[in-house]
Amino acid sequence: MALIHLNTTPIKRGIKCCVPEITRAAYISGFAGTATVIAEKLYGIPIFGTMAHSYIEAYGSEEEAFVAFGRANPNNVTFLIDTYDTLKGARAAVNAARRLSKEGVQTSAVRLDSGDFLALSKEVRSILDQNGLPEIRILVSGNVDEIMIRKLLADGAPIDAFGVGTKLDTSEDAPYMECAYKLMEYDGKPRLKKSSGKATLPGRKQVLRRLQDGIMVGDLVAEEGDMQEGAPLIAKVMDQGRRLSPPSNPAKIAAYTKSQLQSLPEYLRKLSSTPSYPVEIAPSLIRLREEAEQSIGCIKKK
């Protein structure tokens, strides 16, 4: 099963997002390719093109629209079959694929963008197979997210690829991430905030990751220079406003992401809620916090 990033026009409180950047992020996270043409030019991400409903609507006949598309794009032939009636569209795709085949053009896939994907994918698979076209794959798009994909595959839907757009670039269950810069050191002295529910730890830090047989088992947050066991995660990447190593490319970053995902423990790879990953605070930081609290007079000196 492959994932394709679709063009989207997300409008979020008046902000139009930059689609090639989302495509790049999708590719890095494991998507096979994209329908966003500019992302190939900018980042070398493979294109899996398909047609728009408007293209089908502009023709009087679906079959003629499919044949014209195949002649114009002989290396990338996917038919959108749900504009009027998906099963009629599948039969039009069979006719178009046969006509194109005689001209030496191979049809890769059909795309379903609406309706009951489980029932329709089975019926469309059956129409394609009965007509001797088992090599034509089925691509599904339209409000697809990870929950829908899991359910369709678990139910045995014969779907070869999913196109994901809107629900990739906006999360429904966690639409924003809070983040803030906080002062930890000033004039060589550790600083901290004690605000209720928003207290911070003072000082310069390092995060040390412990692995067992290549699988992450826990992180330790320690004061910088505190020589604890584990692989340090914080490294200097810029100096004097200059990067210290050359930029990587999306394919390399995607391979690195895959290896990192493989080091996640099984319980963190589930879609459902999972136990928290263990993160501990080193005694060095606890001591530093006590020192900082004393220096701002929050607790009495012993």
Place this chain on the structure above:
Amino acid sequence: MALIHLNTTPIKRGIKCCVPEITRAAYISGFAGTATVIAEKLYGIPIFGTMAHSYIEAYGSEEEAFVAFGRANPNNVTFLIDTYDTLKGARAAVNAARRLSKEGVQTSAVRLDSGDFLALSKEVRSILDQNGLPEIRILVSGNVDEIMIRKLLADGAPIDAFGVGTKLDTSEDAPYMECAYKLMEYDGKPRLKKSSGKATLPGRKQVLRRLQDGIMVGDLVAEEGDMQEGAPLIAKVMDQGRRLSPPSNPAKIAAYTKSQLQSLPEYLRKLSSTPSYPVEIAPSLIRLREEAEQSIGCIKKK
């Protein structure tokens, strides 16, 4: 009660939003001003500045930090009082306000950014009043949204203004809006899509809004040129790539928005779920759909 748009650093799936555009949208929607300094320069939006926790942390004493801030910004003095302990911060603010007052600098407000806002705002109000400073207002920020504001005001919290950031530019309950361009006419003929759950109406359209005593009572979607009762909402704004009227400014747009909000029926102004606003389809469009369906052979000609 006033609303202030706060600086935020929202990170949404790797996309950093352009803060002054969000500020402009907030101001148009009714916010009194912003803490985003660039928005004053770009759009003339009033600034309500306040300090960062890092500023307080950098000083050894809250009172000294407040006094230094007031001397540097004598026209815009709001103290952030929750860095260590909000009630101690309120007493430091009282001392700082008295010292600044002798220098001719008036303190406008204190800001609470954490903790139990209902209890703390009452205690802080009491400290300020008991010290003869009833003119100092209370501003609250920190994960504020419309639900929290309604609850705090209903519970009688003496809060004069709310600063809203993250939950203004990303909606938790409706994080994205689907939108798509669809082909409605091609080569002078009406076109439509019949996809399950995604069918479209063909042809060029006008939307006619009906008002009673200045309050909206319903919209009618009709074919363009179908002379129905109501105020037309669709108007030509560009021709040959040029706008047909000069751009407006945010203050004028905000006034227009306010007048439009006042024309909403009472049931659409509630935070809780409400009945749908009535939108009807004109017989002209229903007829056009039948014609378009016949032309693509979806239904038999009678």
